[in-house]
Amino acid sequence: MPFVVHLARRALLSSLAGACLTLASPAGAQSAATLRIGYQKSASLLALQKSQGTLEKRLAPQGVAVQWVEFPAGPQLLEGLNVGSVDVGFVGEAPPIFAQAAGANFVYIGNDPAAPEAEAIVVPKDSPLKSVAQLKGRKVALNKGSNVHYLLVRALEKAGLTYADIQPVFLPPADARAAFERGAVDAWAIWDPFLAAVEKQTGARILADGRGVVNNYAYYLAERGYAERNPQVIRTLFDDTVERGRWLKGNLKQAAALIAPLQGLDAGVVELSLQRYQFGVVPLTPAVAAEQQKIADTFVQLKLIPKPIRIVDALPGVRNTAQAK
Numbered sequence: 001m002p003f004v005v006h007l008a009r010r011a012l013l014s015s016l017a018g019a020c021l022t023l024a025s026p027a028g029a030q031s032a033a034t035l036r037i038g039y040q041k042s043a044s045l046l047a048l049q050k051s052q053g054t055l056e057k058r059l060a061p062q063g064v065a066v067q068w069v070e071f072p073a074g075p076q077l078l079e080g081l082n083v084g085s086v087d088v089g090f091v092g093e094a095p096p097i098f099a100q101a102a103g104a105n106f107v108y109i110g111n112d113p114a115a116p117e118a119e120a121i122v123v124p125k126d127s128p129l130k131s132v133a134q135l136k137g138r139k140v141a142l143n144k145g146s147n148v149h150y151l152l153v154r155a156l157e158k159a160g161l162t163y164a165d166i167q168p169v170f171l172p173p174a175d176a177r178a179a180f181e182r183g184a185v186d187a188w189a190i191w192d193p194f195l196a197a198v199e200k201q202t203g204a205r206i207l208a209d210g211r212g213v214v215n216n217y218a219y220y221l222a223e224r225g226y227a228e229r230n231p232q233v234i235r236t237l238f239d240d241t242v243e244r245g246r247w248l249k250g251n252l253k254q255a256a257a258l259i260a261p262l263q264g265l266d267a268g269v270v271e272l273s274l275q276r277y278q279f280g281v282v283p284l285t286p287a288v289a290a291e292q293q294k295i296a297d298t299f300v301q302l303k304l305i306p307k308p309i310r311i312v313d314a315l316p317g318v319r320n321t322a323q324a325k
Helices: 002-021 044-052 054-062 074-082 094-101 147-158 173-181 194-202 224-229 231-250 252-263 267-276 286-301
Strands: 034-040 065-071 088-091 106-112 119-123 139-142 167-170 187-191 205-209 218-223
Touching: 034 044, 034 074, 034 231, 044 054, 044 231, 044 252, 044 267, 054 065, 054 231, 065 074, 074 088, 074 094, 074 106, 074 218, 094 106, 094 147, 094 286, 106 224, 106 286, 119 147, 119 194, 139 147, 139 173, 147 187, 147 205, 147 286, 173 187, 173 194, 187 194, 194 267, 218 224, 224 231, 231 252, 252 267
Parallel strands: 034 065, 034 088, 139 167, 139 187
Antiparallel strands: 088 218, 106 218, 119 187, 119 205
16 A cells, blocks of 8 residues: 555665764754653663663763653643653553554654563453453553553454453553452453563463564654654763663573562562563564554544554654645
């Protein structure tokens, strides 16, 4: 289809532009005095970086301080990015789509590898439900606009159901866990480390994870102006992220022991979570951008977002003409 070809071409050029963005500053650009990073406590690698201060050490010679701003989930983080309370954020697949549909001005600056096992639909250990198909008419808790929103949609389709066949109950992770344990909902769509925690602590059973259904990419986003003005800061952030991610995967037990108290979880829970995540941020490829477009198109069809969006408009080097008018 012409649009797919157009998307791939524009996404490729944008990815190259994004890669170049991290290599050389625009003429006259000045580096920011502070990098404000929006993160979630569940983002284990960022939690590790924050606790160890490795990024601060890398950025100090550039005269840049680091401020960490915690959010309970991706949608709230995107709101913070949109109103200017953070410069860079790390979220799952769905939050950027909802934010772009609402007119947020950000760019995708990178993504981690796919991690389909790091999100799942779970039921209590004594639940009579044995398959996703049996969720028809049931209450399913999820964080609205999060990565598991798309997982739920696709898992239902694979099981022969539609999103309209279940009763979504929109709750942030902490409230959803409470509702799940007291039986107020029949199932819960959730990501790690909350997933690992409910498995190990309550014996919750996985009905389906993302394998064969979704990719579950994680994205690094930035306020567009910040990304354009501060490519060296972003490159330094990614250098530290890649190095810390490599160390983490090579030292799972030690990393889990360091991260566990930061997340208020048992080290065994954190280790299970880390096994299912992949790290190694790279610029978006045309294939990844196209997958993100599929999610956006699905949300339009389900009327979860009010209008169609083009992911290419949120890639580096591409200006959204609608916003520019």
